[in-house]
Amino acid sequence: MVINELLQLGVEKLGEREYLDPLLESIIILSYLQNVDKSYIYTHGDKEIPEEIVDKFLNFIEKRKKGYPLSYILKEKEFYGLDFYIEEGVLVPRPDTEILVEWIINKVNNEFKDKPLNVVELGTGSGCIPLTLAYYLKNIKVFAVDIDEVALKVANINRDNLNLNDRVSFYKGDLFNGISSLQLEGKIDIIVSNPPYIPTNAIPELQIEVREYEPKKALDGGEEGLLFYKKIVPESKKYLKSGGILAFEIGYDQGMKVKKLLEKNGFKDISIIKDFQGLDRVVVGRLG
Template identity: 35%
Template sequence: MTIREVLINIRERLQNAGIEDFEYESWAFLDWKLHINRAEFYMNPNGEVKEELLAELESVLKQREQRVPLQYLMGECEFMGYDFYVDERVLIPRQDTECLVELAVEDIRNIKTQNRCESNNTADRKNEQKVKVLDLCTGSGCIGISVAKLCPDTEVTLADISEGALSVAKKNAQNLDAGVTLIKGNLFENIEGRFDYILSNPPYIPSEVIEGLMPEVKEHEPRLALDGEADGLSFYREIINEAPDYLNPDGRIYFEIGAEQGEDLTHLMNERGFSEVKVHKDLAGLDRIVTGIYSRK
C-alpha cells in the first residue's frame, strides 16, 4: 500500500467514525505511526509502506474509531509548549486552560519585577521570598508544572484527590524536570500553610450535561474530573469558601470556568470578600477565567 493510499484510508475511516477533526488527525497518525510528515509525504506520496508499520497503525486506528482520544493513544499532549504525558486517569489538557497559565505567569512575573525594583539592596533581593502557588485539582499537573517551568522562582504544590492523577502528575514533573510538591487530598485536605496564588480547573460540568458530551469525553475522560454536580458550581463554592484560610495577604485565585459561569463565579467571590474580581475571555471570545484578590482585614 502506498503512503497516499494509507492517508486516504485513515481520513475516510476517521470521517466515517464521526471524528470532526479527521483531516488534522489523519496527518497526525501518518506522522506518529509511519514517521512521515507532510513535507516527506509530498516528496514521495507513492512510496510503499512496510507491512509491520501498517499493522501498528491498524491497531491504534481501530481504537480511535471507537472514539478513544488520540492524545490517550499517543500518550502525550502539548500544553504551553511542553509535552505532557496523559492517559485515562486525567483530563486531556486544553488550549483554553493555557489562558489561565498565561494570566498567572504574567502576574507572577510582574509582581516579582515590582518587588525587585522596590528592594533597596542586593541583600534584600537575596532574601526575597519565593512566590507560593497551589494548583488544586491538578490532574496531569499541566497548570502547576507549566508555572514552575515558566517562573523558576516559584514554590509550586500540586493537589488532587485521585491517586492515579497524582501518579501522572508526578511522571510529568519528572519528565519535565519541574521541582514541585504533590499532595493527595480532597481540595484543601492535607494542605498546610498559605499561598500567594491558588490556581484551579475544578470539575465544572453540570451532571446532567455530561451525557450529551462527545464520546471521547463522556466515555473516556475521568468523570471525577468533569462532574461539577447539579449546577456545576459545587467545587467553586467549596474552594471559594475555604481559600481565604490558605491565602497570604492580597493572595490571588485563578479559576477556569465554563463559558456561562462567569456571572455566578463573580457573585460567589464578591460575596466571600474577594476584590478586583474579573472575568477573562479565551481566544474564542468566551468567558473562560475568573480572577480575584483576597485582602485580609
C-alpha cells in the same frame, strides 16, 4: 502497502465526523507510529510500510473512529509550548486552560517580578498547570493536589520530564486535605484551580471524546457545575496571605455566579476574563 494508500484507507475508515479531520489525523497517527515528522509523510507517499505498522495504524484508526481521544493514542498533548505525557484516566489539557495560565504568568511577571511566591494548585490532573507555571516562572514553588492515583502518576512523569522536581510537589488528597499537614495556612500567594465544572446533566451532551473516554470525576461539577467552587472559595481564605490571589477556570456561563461567590467571601478586585470566542473562561480575585 505504501504511505498514500494507507492514508487513503485511514480517511475512508474515519469518514466524516464533527471535531475530526480524517486526513490530518491519519497523517499524525502514521508519523507517530513511524517516529518521523509529518513532512516525511507528505514527501514519501510511495514509501512501503511494514505490515506491523499497517496493523497498528488500522487499530488506532478504528479506536479513533469510535471517539477514542487522539491524545490517548499518541500519549502526549502540547500545552503552552510544552509537551505533556498523557494517558487514559487523565483529563486532556485544553487550550482554554492556557488563558488561566497566561493570566497568572503575566500577573507574576508584572507585579511580583523575582519575589519568591508560594502557589497551591487543586485538581492537578496531568500537572499541566503547575508545571507550566513553574517552567516559565523561576520564582515560584508549587504545591499541587489531586485525589486520583493515575493523575498523580502522570503528573510525576511530566515533572520528571521537565526537570521541575525542585519546585513542584504533588500531594494526594481531596482539595485542601492534600496539604493540610504542611502548615501552609496564611502562607500562600496564589491558589489556582481548574476544577470539574460541567453540570451533571450536561455531560451526556459533550462530544464523544469527552463524555465516553475522559474521566467523569474530572468533569462533573454537580447539579449547577459549581460544587467545587463552593468548596474551594471559603477554605482558600485559611491559606491565602492578605491580598493573595485566587484564580479559577470556569464554564462559559458561570462568570457572574463565581464572581458573586468570591464577593460573598470577602474577595476584592474580581475580574472575569473571556476566551478567544468572547465567552467567560477565568475568574480571579484578591483576598481583601
